[in-house]
Amino acid sequence: MAEDTIIAYRLIMSIAFEIKSQDGAARAGVLKTARGDIETPCVTLNYTKALEDWGFGPSDVTDAKDVILLRNAFWLKRRGAKDIREGIGWPGITMADSGGFQMVSLGQHLRQNFNGVGFNLDGKSTFISPHEVVEWGRGAGVDLIMPLDNTVYTMDKNWWKFIRSAIITAVWHQRSRGIADEKLYYIVQGGLNKLARLISLWDARRQLNNGISAVAIGGLAWDEPRPALYRMVEFCVKRLPEDKPRHMLGICKPVDVLECIRRGMDTFDGIAATREGRHGRVWVKGGKYFDIRKTEFENDERVLDETCKCPTCSSGISRARLRAGFKQRDREAIRQLMAHNWHHNYSLVKDARAAILVGHLDIYITEYLSIL
Numbered sequence: 597m598a599e600d601t602i603i604a605y606r607l608i609m610s611i612a613f614e615i616k617s618q619d620g621a622a623r624a625g626v627l628k629t630a631r632g633d634i635e636t637p638c639v640t641l642n643y644t645k646a647l648e649d650w651g652f653g654p655s656d657v658t659d660a661k662d663v664i665l666l667r668n669a670f671w672l673k674r675r676g677a678k679d680i681r682e683g684i685g686w687p688g689i690t691m692a693d694s695g696g697f698q699m700v701s702l703g704q705h706l707r708q709n710f711n712g713v714g715f716n717l718d719g720k721s722t723f724i725s726p727h728e729v730v731e732w733g734r735g736a737g738v739d740l741i742m743p744l745d746n747t748v749y750t751m752d753k754n755w756w757k758f759i760r761s762a763i764i765t766a767v768w769h770q771r772s773r774g775i776a777d778e779k780l781y782y783i784v785q786g787g788l789n790k791l792a793r794l795i796s797l798w799d800a801r802r803q804l805n806n807g808i809s810a811v812a813i814g815g816l817a818w819d820e821p822r823p824a825l826y827r828m829v830e831f832c833v834k835r836l837p838e839d840k841p842r843h844m845l846g847i848c849k850p851v852d853v854l855e856c857i858r859r860g861m862d863t864f865d866g867i868a869a870t871r872e873g874r875h876g877r878v879w880v881k882g883g884k885y886f887d888i889r890k891t892e893f894e895n896d897e898r899v900l901d902e903t904c905k906c907p908t909c910s911s912g913i914s915r916a917r918l919r920a921g922f923k924q925r926d927r928e929a930i931r932q933l934m935a936h937n938w939h940h941n942y943s944l945v946k947d948a949r950a951a952i953l954v955g956h957l958d959i960y961i962t963e964y965l966s967i968l
């Protein structure tokens with residue numbers, strides 16, 4: 597096939613997923629998009645305003661072509677961006693989320709109905725419809741599009757809110773159809789409420805049998821106990837088709853990522869790695885961390901983590917220099933701390949993939965968690 601024919605074919609192809617190996621419920625796979633393929637499990641780089649402000653870019657990750665960049669459609673659209681790569685020139689695959697998390701943060705100012713969501717922002721009344729979220733994603737060249745979804749704080753005591761969120765998410769998804777179905781996910785909602793999840797999962801299966809190629813689990817990772825979160829992931833995964841890629845919204849802490857990989861999730865996003873790096877919390881093996889601000893690192897000539905191959909540790913820069921840079925809010929030092937944490941997760945999932953391929957995921961997780 598001629599190269600331009602292949603490119604034209606890829607531009608209209610749907611998201612696809614190939615499972616290379618399974619280890620229990622865990623999968624090592626390949627996520628295929630119009631722009632290219634990516635090995636799973638993998639973590640996205642959530643390109644928030646903070647990363648933009650600190651000048652974080654493709655050179656701060658090991659191989660940007662091998663990383664999914666995630667940006668928030670609502671904020672980009674609001675500032676008039678026409679391309680998801682605007683201001684960063686990302687060479688790899690991109691994903692856009694529509695901001696369910698931000699909606700919960702906006703709290704009581706929200707007005708939600710089947711047509712979309714309205715709220716007051718900076719003194720102005722704003723309204724987002726499910727249709728326009730996908731329209732923007734298609735126009736902005738996004739490869740993987742999360743539709744508008746309705747999420748509820750997991751620890752809310754009102755069970756009806758979870759049922760309502762599953763129903764509204766289903767209606768919004770229906771209203772997101774017909775624009776870029778080949779790139780569109782279904783987001784399963786319902787918090788820790790099993791009835792709400794069953795409603796959402798029923799609708800997810802219906803859409804996944806009817807032209808939608810990928811699914812995400814949302815509405816978790818607030819303040820719920822971790823065992824409850826993991827049980828709900830298991831509950832959902834058991835009711836989803838094997839052959840579709842599964843994205844976990846808002847999960848990126850190492851132990852959570854490993855526990856969700858073990859339960860059959862493929863891709864992950866979250867802001868904790870870079871946010872904590874920006875605040876001086878350095879991630880190390882075992883799901884542990886240390887605080888670079890402590891005086892004990894004042895003369896510490898070691899790199900952050902001797903086993904880490906991130907751009908920061910590879911450059912040989914010492915903890916002492918990073919500590920001094922952090923204290924002066926030096927841009928490069930802050931970027932280097934963010935890059936290290938993000939890379940910690942990047943190599944964590946790469947190693948998890950290698951372990952799945954040889955059927956040793958449980959051993960890998962046990963070893964990772966036992967490192968002191």
Ligand SMILES: [Zn+2]
Nearest residue numbers: 904906909936
């Ligand atoms: Zn590092």
